Amino acid sequence: MKKIIVTVSRRTDIPAYYADWFKARLELGYGFYPNPYSQKPVFIDLTPQAVKAFVFWTRNPKPLFKHLDYIDEKYEKRHYMHLTINGLPEALEKRNPKIEFAISSAEYLAKRYGPDYVQWRFDPIIFSSITSRDYILRTFESLTTKLEGITNRCYFSFVDLYEKTKRNFRKVSEKEEISFQSTGIAEQTDLVEEFISIAASKKISLYACAEDQLLETIPGLNKAHCVDADIIDRICSNGGTLDYDSSPSRIGCGCIESKDIGYYDSCPHGCIYCYANMDPEKAFENAKEYMLRGFPMDNLIKEELKDNQGKLFE
Numbered sequence: 001m002k003k004i005i006v007t008v009s010r011r012t013d014i015p016a017y018y019a020d021w022f023k024a025r026l027e028l029g030y031g032f033y034p035n036p037y038s039q040k041p042v043f044i045d046l047t048p049q050a051v052k053a054f055v056f057w058t059r060n061p062k063p064l065f066k067h068l069d070y071i072d073e074k075y076e077k078r079h080y081m082h083l084t085i086n087g088l089p090e091a092l093e094k095r096n097p098k099i100e101f102a103i104s105s106a107e108y109l110a111k112r113y114g115p116d117y118v119q120w121r122f123d124p125i126i127f128s129s130i131t132s133r134d135y136i137l138r139t140f141e142s143l144t145t146k147l148e149g150i151t152n153r154c155y156f157s158f159v160d161l162y163e164k165t166k167r168n169f170r171k172v173s174e175k176e177e178i179s180f181q182s183t184g185i186a187e188q189t190d191l192v193e194e195f196i197s198i199a200a201s202k203k204i205s206l207y208a209c210a211e212d213q214l215l216e217t218i219p220g221l222n223k224a225h226c227v228d229a230d231i232i233d234r235i236c237s238n239g240g241t242l243d244y245d246s247s248p249s250r251i252g253c254g255c256i257e258s259k260d261i262g263y264y265d266s267c268p269h270g271c272i273y274c275y276a277n278m279d280p281e282k283a284f285e286n287a288k289e290y291m292l293r294g295f296p297m298d299n300l301i302k303e304e305l306k307d308n309q310g311k312l313f314e
Helices: 019-028 062-075 098-114 133-147 161-177 184-200 231-236 281-293 300-305
Strands: 004-008 028-034 043-046 051-058 077-083 118-125 153-158 205-208 221-223
Touching: 004 043, 019 028, 019 062, 019 161, 051 062, 051 118, 051 231, 062 098, 077 098, 077 231, 098 118, 098 133, 118 133, 133 184, 153 184, 184 205
Parallel strands: 004 051, 051 077, 077 118, 118 153, 153 205, 205 221
Antiparallel strands: 028 043
């Protein structure tokens, strides 16, 4: 049986807000999550025998720290993390941790696992009346200085304007009187070339996430594979990740196949550009309910346990 790679999560910030929920599912050895299209429950085996590796995605990993000893022992340290630190103004992302707090969390993880563990995401890049080219460059340079020796990689992308993202941008534009600008290839290339020069001085390599239009023209730029076969081979002593198919989540995505256990519309960070939330404030209200009462699919687990069917893998 081919083991699964579990992303935790591209749909919501599980380490920041649902770390205890995740630990409880690992203790049970299984869980359910909704199919994003039909909303029907999907069963997932979370036993060490079934899981190849975990790929964590977060802005605040600290609530997960208390569970790392358990995860490391049970899953033999078969995990790595994407950590977003982008320094955008509060008008664009309401409830994100302060930069110094995020940096200190990254430093803890690097000391625990080494600088290859944290994959820093400076993502997405947004041009606006409050995030000019100079603002973006200053922020990037400041962050690379702070993250030198803590991470070896930086992933970036330019914001994708899905319909729900456009609606959220319009709301903020009207309320905050912020204007947003689109960018062309020339402007993107100019900025990314500056990024590469800045990052190289701190021994950080730059990875373009679903930005293939830049790869052929910018020397030193790498294609991102956020769910990455090479990283997973490195952290899994038995390797074998070449058995996994490419599974892009959008045009230009370089990820291999994985299972994501998150819920859409459940992340309370309040980022107006998030593709996983239809409306940031609705997601905030959902999150309060989920943190109080648990995710709806948890009722399935309760029924399984009630019927004495919890030990599914004996």
